[in-house]
Amino acid sequence: MSDKPKYRIGLLLFLVVISGWLASVRVYSLLTDSALRKVDNASLALFAQKIAATDHIIAIKQIPPSHRLISLTLTGEDARRFVQAVSSGKADRATYSNIWSVKATFFKGTNALGEIMTDGELFLADGRQYKDGSYKEDGIRGSGILRDLVYKPLGEAVQEAEMKELETK
Secondary structure (H helix, E strand, C coil): CCHHHHHHHHHHHHHHHHHHHHHHHHHHHHHHHHHHHHHHHHHHHHHHHHHCCCCEEEEEEECCCCCCEEEEEEEHHHHHHHHHHHHCCEECCCCCCCCCCEEEEEEECCEEEEEEEECCCEEEECCEEEECCCCECCCCCCECHHHHHHHHHHHHHHHHHHHHHHHHC
8 A cells, every 4th residue: 555545644634633623713712702792792781870870971181292181071962972872882802002092981960980981983891892883984084972072072172282282382
């Protein structure tokens, strides 16, 4: 018997084992990702319960060179829409190189109910990452409730403050 059939059988067995292993890793990854998303969504549901009674939100962004803070307060309908956008967020387990530059704290009276960090489209709540369900791509920047009510206005306020600082120098 020649060595060629043994070589082919060995190669075939090796390929079957490797492809089985790769398939199992992929299936395992899909199963764990699905389970983790369920945990994330359950965590967001608990967070949504905590912030449901929000009557105002204070969002803060730092001005980089001077480290001064700029804040924005949402009340009434805007606060309600912001809470709804956060509460209906979708678990997002992708990895991004985000700078979580805005902190939004939810209040009822003087009591802090919870806080998130956001970059406009994504947000962190209780250490888990979510995507604003209202976010829509529309060219370069996109739009959504988190971006439109807090992130964009604070960004514009920071730019304005930076320009004023440069003018006074």
